[in-house]
Amino acid sequence: MATEIRVPTLGESVSEATIAQWFKKPGDKITVDEPIVELETDKVTVEVPAPASGTLESIVVNEGDTVEVGALLGQIAEGAGAAAAPASASKAEAAPAPGNGASASAVIDVVTPSAGESVTEAEVGEWMVKEGDTVKADDTLVELETDKAAQEIPSPSAGTVVKIFKKTGDTVQPGDVLAQIDTSGAGAPAAAAPAESAPAAPAPAAAAGGTAMPPAPSAAKMMAENNLSSGQVAGSGKRGQVLKGDVIAAVASGASAAASAPAPAQVARGPIAAEDEMREERVRMTKLRQTIARRLKDAQNAAAMLTTYNEVDMGPVMELRKQYKDLFEKKHGVKLGFMGFFTKAVCHALKEIPAVNAEIDGTDIIYKNFCHVGVAVGTDKGLVVPVVRDADQMSIAEIEKEIGNLGRKARDGKLGMADMTGGTFTISNGGVYGSLMSSPILNAPQSGILGMHKIQDRPMAVNGQVVIRPMMYLALSYDHRIVDGKEAVTFLVRVKESLEDPQRLVLDL
Structure with a gap:
């Protein structure tokens, strides 16, 4: 009996992943819950545990392939881990190689694997073997090509190639039989003759x-x-x-x-273009970066995105932080930063303007009666957004502790899917990199994202006097399909008021 290994649910907004690496190969013994393959999404790296103990019978997707949720990754033969031949015997009986002289139970099919729900067909590329060749388990038989990647198909077992059904250039679909292998060792002599005229092997x-x-x-x-x-x-x-x-x-x-292009233009531009090309470096985008790029562009295309700006005097928060930071760290074991104040201010504003905390689902609006605030964190692999759950029910100290924990997990690559999903609103702090002003892109399907920026001393008019104040520009990008301009501006003003008068956070005003 074989147990299927499939792509697990990766969260509401994550529909596909890339195969980062396999920890096992066909034939290896594995135990239940042992990590067997690593998947990489645009947000996090996930290890998929073995659903059962046994022997890894087959792998149907290779490293670098893109797969969707629910796609088949491989199979585990339970118990003693029978080889792949018995598992495929029933298929071989339905289409035995004519005149191969081998028993049906010894002939196994090599079938086209599933490449994910979005890939329905592939083209047969170069065959590495021909009929009559002897192969070992895991030897590459043929390459299949889709518009996304080339996939090498390994031999599921040692034996002799007795029949090749698909030629180079043929279009195949998942489940189509590509070839048959005789695992009894008796198929080579019978297959030698047709191998001479087999048209499937040419390069x-x-x-x-x-x-x-x-x-x-x-x-x-x-x-x-x-x-x-x-x-x-x-x-x-x-x-x-x-x-x-x-x-x-x-x-x-x-x-x-x-x-x-016309020859004269090529002659005129050729030397310059060639010289420039020698100084260029072409690097293919990683699957992670490709996914990030696609999701950001999808967010722009799907939402009616608009950004409103304001500025906040950070003096009161900075003074409060300076006065109590030592006592705060001594009592709570964590440093008092700005993110705790901003997260708390956002939660207060979200309660007053619930549309910013909602999302669109078809023709419905889903209002979230809770505040799961995503905090964007930069890592070596790209930007990730771990979520502070129920931030509206937490104190500033609890928020700072949670943000600290999530930040460490993000930098160490230990964030799980539970840490990344379910956010209702996002805060992005470009100020840590020196950004003075920007327009953040929505984290779909959320309807709002707040952009923090660099604190910079600027001359301001206060009570008729010009004074130097530590100012920060704030940017709220929102989905205009669900959030009106009045609501967006009011939301940002409430955040500004809470930060310029932190006592409002304490008094819940």
Whole structure:
């Protein structure tokens, strides 16, 4: 009996992840709850535990592949961990290789794995074997190519390749049989004859331009259609192979236009362009950065985003902090910062303006009767937003402790999905990096995000006198579909009032 390993739920706003690394390989013994694979999302890295003890029977997605929630990652053979052959025997019986002379129970299918819900088909690339070849378990049989990545398909067991059903260039779907392997050791002689005429083994057309791997078939076709040479397309596949997605990106960036430009213009610009290109460095975006980029752009496209600004005199908070910081740290064991004041001020304002704490779901508005405040934290891997839950029910000291704990977990890469999901509002502090003013992008599906900035001394008119005050610009980006301008401005004014008169926080005013 086999147990499936699937992508777990990653939170309300996270629908896909990238395979960061496998800790086990097919054939390895594993125990229940032992980490077996690591997934990386745009927010956090998650280790997926083994759902049962046994032997890792198969892996259907490779490192670097993008998968969606619920997608099949692999299978575990429980108990003694039978090899993959018995598990696939029933399939092989339905489509035995004709005349192979091997018993049906010894022939197993090599099938097209699932590449995630958003990928419904792939193209057969280069076959590494031909009919009659002897293979070992985990030997690469063939490469499958999608518009996102190239995936090597390993042999599920040692044996002889008795039949190849799909040729290079064929389009296949998850579950399609690619080949059959005889694990009894008797299939080689019978398969030797048809192997000579098997059309499935030829390598893709040349014209690889000297690269380590020739372009994938679909990529080569698109390159020819768009008059592109291999030197004009950066390959992102294994060993630098050019994939269909690489050609699409090159065409979108205007490479084809450059290739077909008039000769005089090329002669005039060629030396300069070549010289500049030698000083450039092309680095492919990580899957994490690609996901962050897509989600931020989706937020801009989906919401009617608008930003309103104000400024706050930070003098009162700074004086209060200076007066009590030593006593505060001695009693609570944590330093008194600005985030506790800002989080508390935001919670007060959210209670008065509930639309900023709501979200849109289809044609409904969901009002949140609680304040789960996300606090953006910069890490080496990118920006993450851990959530302070029920911040409205916490004291400033409790908020500071929780923010400190979440910040340490973020920097150490130990944040879990429970730390990252469920936020109703976000605070982003660009001031720690020196930002004077910015317009933050919404953290969908939330309807509001507050941007803090650098505290800077500026001349201000106070009671008819020009005085120097420590001022900070505040920015509230909000979804205008649900939050009116009056509500947004009022919200920001309430935050300003609470910070300029901290006693209001104590008295709940």
